Amino acid sequence: MPLKLNNFDPHDPTKVIPLDPDAPQHAAMMDDLQGNILKGHGRHHTAHIFIKFGKDPTQARKWVKKISETVTTAFNQRKIALARRKALDSGENWKETTFRGFVLSAKGYQALGFKNDQIPSDPKFRKGMKASGQDLNDRPSQEWERPYRDEIHAMIILAHKNEAILKVESRELRDDIENTKGALKEIATEEGRVLPLDKNGNIVEHFGYVDGRSQPLFLQEDIESEKKKEGIDQYDPSTPLSSVLIEDPNGGKESQSYGSYFVFRKLEQNVKGFKDAEARLAEVLKLKDEEAERAGALVVGRFEDGTPITLQKSDGMDVPAFNNFNYHKDRNGSKCPLQGHIRKINPREQSQEERGHRIARRGITYGKRREDMGDRPEDGVGLLFMCFQADIANQFERLQQMANATSGGLDPIIGQKGDKKIPLQQQWPCEWAGENRNTQPFDFQGFVTLKGGEYFFAPSISFLKSLG
Ligand code: HEM
Known part of the structure; x- marks a missing residue:
């Protein structure tokens, strides 16, 4: 049975029937879906490795297939998170794990040999971010940092709790890319790091404000936990799956293969x-x-x-x-x-x-600050803004346009x-x-x-x- 993406309650269309990850149909879908989409991976250090494929799609495809073995599924992300909580609650040792994700641009699909009609169909995605410059009042892309002026084909996200471990894994992966001898090349790597938490243990951004609190929720257990914490009667964060998932046109499992559009913007503060x-x-x-x-x-x-x-x-x-x-x-x-x-x-x-x-905002701060955050940099720090959605024009671009609206x-x-x-x-x-x-x-x-x-x-x- 296909997944119901527009999962509003038919008896009360103001309510969403959230995803129950233990239901077999949902578990099967989550097993073919990447992590970090339905819920953030929660690790405080990240590496974002931007890649350009070479002229030979066969070699590049082989490499992507190899990497796919290490990509964290939504199912495993949850399984690991539950096991971690159980271990920490009962005072057992817990070995932290790496989260891995892989995303492709439209140019990336083409470089892997896909024809236009095989590429996910969102028109904004197919044209790429630079083409939306006018609609978003963006700075001209000729003024962007050099690697972003170039074509970007893919990005790998690595995330870990421990910065030193992450650095080793990121180095290994980049060495591996170099060893492909031109089948693909690294064009930039960004490092995200969470700033020192505030006194209540919340994540803050560089201007000093708690960030990442208001998020759309998709899983039943997350909505239940929000209900218990402070209620959802004044603002209901439960959100239909149709806001974040689309069926993957190239998925290998009928009615179980989904993906999500992903926006990345490096925003200096x-x-x-x-x-x-x-x-x-x-x-x-x-x-x-x-x-x-x-x-x-x-x-x-x-x-x-x-x-x-x-x-x-x-x-x-x-x-x-x-x-x-x-x-x-x-x-x-x-x-x-x-x-x-x-x-x-x-x-x-x-x-x-x-x-x-x-x-679904999944951004992380970048750049170093003094330990006590008493410094006030004018550049070199900011937000690696990232978000998932099902329709770029109706979601990210609409929000940026609302922000730009002068009324x-x-x-x-x-x-x-x-x-x-x-x-x-x-x-x-x-x-x-x-x-x-x-x-x-x-x-x-x-x-x-x-x-x-x-x-x-x-x-x-x-x-x-x-x-x-
Ligand atoms: C450096 C750039 C940015 C900074 C410093 C920033 C800062 C913040 C802060 C402090 C919050 C409040 C925390 C929360 O409610 O979760 C917030 C919320 C939010 N931000 Fe941003 N933000 C930035 C960029 C963006 C961009 C580019 C977008 C989308 C176009 C965006 C969309 C949102 C949304 C949707 C919320 C939640 C609002 C709500 O539901 O009440 N932000 N941001």
């Missing part, structure tokens, strides 16, 4: 510029001392510790990085401005249509104007929930720069194994 602008915004809004924290929270939509600004005027909510909220009691944006990053790209309306725009003000973190001359639109509330809607204009933008990227597809395991 100017930490000094951002922090200085936060301080200037606080001055403009006359927010002093402890209240000054609110300036940054207006920009992000959450305080640094993750407290949503639409719920309270200062940080420190009991449950860190609370996610069961919406903006129904803040329609005019007097608590969280409409342009605040998390509000601009997720108004939390929860209709079937809105859930269809969600992306209500540009998204102050990721909004891009391109070379368009756009008058200042952002208005910032001076008081939290102030009744007179007293606002001040302030231009907050330009601290995130695109350094390069590409659109990929994470194919089914049976497809990878069929190469060669």
Whole structure:
């Protein structure tokens, strides 16, 4: 029986019937699906090895087939995670494992000898990220870092808890690529590393804010755990599979082979510029001392510790990085401005249509900081932004376009104007929930720069194994 991707409850179309990984049909699908799609791999160090295939597709295919033996399936990712938790809970030793993933660009399919009609059909994927530059107000690709100006055919992700082990495995794999004598070559390797966790054990990004909290959930057990933690009655993260999976056109197992489109963007963060602008915004809004924290929270939509600004005027909510909220009691944006990053790209309306725009974010920070994060680099650090989805135009590109939309003000973190001359639109509330809607204009933008990227597809395991 084919998997029901549009898995809304027929009796209550506002609810999703999530995936039960123990059900045989779902387990079989997860055994042919790559990990990291339905749920993040959770390791704190990553290597992203970008590859270009040579002129001989036969050699390249053989190599990909060999690699496919090491790719982590969604089924195994879960099995390992459950065994790890059990071992750690009962005080047993646990040997950490490496996560491996493999994604192909449309040019990569072609270089492996696939014809256009055999390549996954998303038009945005087939054309590649550079072709979307105008639609996204991206910097011209001639200004990207050199390796990204070139054609990229594939990327391998390695991830491990331990940086030293990861480095050895990454070196071995890159040596192996070199030994293929031109059948493929490494064109760049990016290293992701999670920054020191905050006091509540949460992951933060370089501007200092908790990140990765709000995610679409697909597995029954993840939704159950969210229900227990803080409820899902104000914001339901359960999301249909049709937002993240498509049937792999080249899959080897009928009705069981799925894949997902994968967006990669290297986004550099100017930490000094951002922090200085936060301080200037606080001055403009006359927010002093402890209240000054609110300036940054207006920009992000959450305080640094993750407290949503639409719920309270200062940080420190009991449950860190609370996610069961919406903006129904803040329609005019007097608590969280409409342009605040998390509000601009997720108004939390929860209709079937809105859930269809969600992306499974799987990014990781890159670049080194001082141990205490007291430094404020202007370049060399940022986010390796990554996300999975079923439709690039309707999901990643739509979100980036919402961020770029000037009505209500540009998204102050990721909004891009391109070379368009756009008058200042952002208005910032001076008081939290102030009744007179007293606002001040302030231009907050330009601290995130695109350094390069590409659109990929994470194919089914049976497809990878069929190469060669
Ligand atoms: C360097 C660039 C970026 C930074 C610093 C950043 C930062 C953040 C932070 C701090 C959060 C709040 C944590 C959370 O709710 O999980 C967040 C949430 C989010 N971000 Fe970004 N982000 C960046 C790029 C992007 C891009 C390129 C997109 C997509 C086009 C994006 C989409 C989202 C989404 C969908 C959420 C969740 C919103 C919600 O459901 O409430 N972000 N981001």
